[in-house]
Amino acid sequence: MTPREPAESPPGDSALAPVILGIDGGGTKTAAWLAIVGSTDPPQVIGRGSAGPSNPLAAGLPTALDNLAAAVAAAWHDAGREPCPAAAAVMAVAGAGRADMAEALLDWARQQRIAEHCEMVHDAAAVLAAGTREGWGVALIAGTGSAAIGITPEGHRHVCGGWGYRFGDEGSGFWIGREMLAAVARACDGRDGPTQLTPAMLAHFQIDHARDVNAALASAQSERNAMAALAPLVAAAADAGDAAAMRLMDRAAELLAELAVTTARSAQFDRGYPLALAGGVVCGSGALRDRLLARLADAELPPGETSLAPDPVEGCLRLAAQRL
Amino acid sequence: MTPREPAESPPGDSALAPVILGIDGGGTKTAAWLAIVGSTDPPQVIGRGSAGPSNPLAAGLPTALDNLAAAVAAAWHDAGREPCPAAAAVMAVAGAGRADMAEALLDWARQQRIAEHCEMVHDAAAVLAAGTREGWGVALIAGTGSAAIGITPEGHRHVCGGWGYRFGDEGSGFWIGREMLAAVARACDGRDGPTQLTPAMLAHFQIDHARDVNAALASAQSERNAMAALAPLVAAAADAGDAAAMRLMDRAAELLAELAVTTARSAQFDRGYPLALAGGVVCGSGALRDRLLARLADAELPPGETSLAPDPVEGCLRLAAQRL
Incomplete structure (x- = not known):
């Protein structure tokens, strides 16, 4: 130095x-x-x-x-x-x-x-x-976890989501990873048709059989982060037109939009409130962000200017x- | 002795x-x-x-x-x-x-x-x-986890589900407990309307605020078993007519029926195959079993005689x- x-x-x-x-x-x-x-x-x-x-x-x-x-x-x-x-x-x-x-x-x-x-x-x-610019509005954060927080011009706070990985964090990287593995399991069982997510998952974990994924997760330093690390695979498969991946991204966008809009309603914002997006998943994935913005535009209480805060x-x- | x-x-x-x-x-x-x-x-x-x-x-x-x-x-x-x-x-x-x-x-x-x-x-x-009586057919097991296994008269085995709690075990006690907590979170946030599941959850964990549930789960000897122990609360609320609990039980029944029917299809069974139900959730909850049997009766590949094997x-x- x-x-x-x-x-x-x-x-x-x-x-x-x-x-x-x-x-x-x-x-x-x-x-x-x-x-x-x-x-x-x-x-x-x-x-x-x-x-x-x-x-x-x-x-x-x-x-x-x-x-x-x-x-x-x-x-x-x-x-x-x-x-x-x-x-x-x-x-x-x-x-x-x-x-x-x-x-x-x-x-x-x-x-x-x-x-x-x-x-x-x-x-x-x-x-x-x-x-x-305003310093108030809704912050929608989707990284490993997810939450929306509204701050009113008076400084009052309204939180939606952020309940953690055990049963919450809808639309987060962890959630997308978990749902990806569930989709792979459904495809392997024949409950759903085949998906590109299966070979993507096998290659990611360097395993030959899908059922070995639990052992791979158990040996990860953080199961939670190992799950969240799968989210980019889903984004890539959705971009490539895989039906299961697109369904999953649509659902993630729907759940994230719901977090933002519910927060805006709790905070009694009018249409056109400022919205800032943060977190690796929503800032990093165009596949997710495009779907999210489309959902928000159609929402009952749509935001106004929406910005990225990576x-x-x-x-x-x-x-x-x-x-x- | x-x-x-x-x-x-x-x-x-x-x-x-x-x-x-x-x-x-x-x-x-x-x-x-x-x-x-x-x-x-x-x-x-x-x-x-x-x-x-x-x-x-x-x-x-x-x-x-x-x-x-x-x-x-x-x-x-x-x-x-x-x-x-x-x-x-x-x-x-x-x-x-x-x-x-x-x-x-x-x-x-x-x-x-x-x-x-x-x-x-x-x-x-x-x-x-x-x-x-036959010793072949489909075994549908729904306890803390869930799986369906078909055994053909020739002894060949076909498995569906059983992927574990991380991303599978649909319709199991663990799954029902997790979805209950997600439903409570949605209700507390205002994403959904109120549900009887909220007071039931607070009383079960003896906590005053729903957001304290993560700490309660983290201090349990087994988070997985603590989650599965919530399933009877959902069954009781469904019996009492709570909309969120009924939706959850319907979905659990749908997912369990899908496990059984997919297994029967994989095993190339004809309609009327023997089905045996085992595990504390499906044997213990009439609310779930009635829904499951109704789903199975309407399925493309319905079972014949269905028995409980507690x-x-x-x-x-x-x-x-x-x-x-």
Whole structure:
């Protein structure tokens, strides 16, 4: 790590401008971005760091704190600067909905002096700040899990979905993977006709017989992530015209649209509310997103401008800039 | 344990008649029954023993063997006799479809000399022997998991379902429990209207908020069994006319009927094939069974005589009697 000297920076610019820090922590990875706040919007990113999971409920608090520290250190390294307290930090960490966890993470942030001003926001607030001009509306998140969260202009929150992998997370990567395996099982049994999902699944797990998939899942480090990793196979098969894959993508889109619309209704939004989409599944799969947008357009309570927020950490930076 | 003296037995009867042993081992419990074979059919049961799980894949081989031994000892104790090798033993143990496991269990049975003649049969063969006169047909098993197995008169086997809880076991107790929690989540979110399943679930887990159910499941000894234990709540709510519960039971019946009919088609059975139902869910819930039988009657390939086989161990005894 070679810190840049102030003299190396463009004159009268970044070296003197306040540095802010955004952190987006999830069950799979943690992103920490540094930015400088100039006269222009949005903040200019000067360093990006990433590390493993920092959801304290999933990874445990010590691991979560280690990964938060590693992501922040990596961001400073990427910026080519010596770490110092940022002017403001906004953190959105999954699992910090629980008050005791939020407090523990904030305590850590203050002890580590990652910033003069440290704040924790809900995941959805980060998504809305990243994806909408308004900062209110519906955030629909579909990654390994799924949930929709509405935030009203007054700051009231309405949640739909997000019940977890055991019996919820409809339309998520985990759900799509599980339903793919169910479709393969149906095809193998002769309950349904053949599907391209079967050879795709066998090749993915490098197994010869479909019934060996349970052993392959059981030996995965995380069964849940192993299931979610199948979602791109379904998207590819749907794009190739496979009937079972298309049915599955249609159903995922229907369930995700229902999450968004129910949330908008709970929040008493009017038609045309802002909608921000986040999470690897909905941001990564055109096959799913096209179907979702078509469903939403036909819904009783359709959104207005719909944007992608693949990096909710950008929202954390925008919120941090507002705190200065 | 006070063994009965031969003199205490009815003259010319059980004391001299050959004793046979049937064992039905599953992922939850093991049943071992002793019977004497007289001139009449079926064999007369003289002792019943039970113990914990003996599916070696689920419980591990040492535990499985311990439970098999405990169930056999308890059966002799119940019969009031000193344990001795039976004339014949037939065992149906879940997980013994794997050749190495079947061999390990048979080795144990021979070393322990539980009988002069020891044999392992498929679960479905035990169900068919217990539930049908013919010994062939379709066995539909719906307990914690679900599967249908067809056995032709020539002994060929056709399996449908039985893919396990991760993405299969449609219509099983686990599946019904999972779908119940999904229905509660939908109702709590406002995605669907209210259902009696919500208060039933809260009372069952003794929690105040539906979102606490994940913590309750995570603290259960077996999440899978905790989920399956919800099935009777759904049956009760369906009987009470709750719309969500009735939809769920209808769907479970549809999926189970599909398993049976697909199996009959794979086995190339004609209409009117024998069907035996086994497992706690289908034997225990009239709400489910009535729906299932109605579906089957309307199916393209309807079964003929349909019987309940709540104790597949009876089938093991019948098969053991045939080995003498």
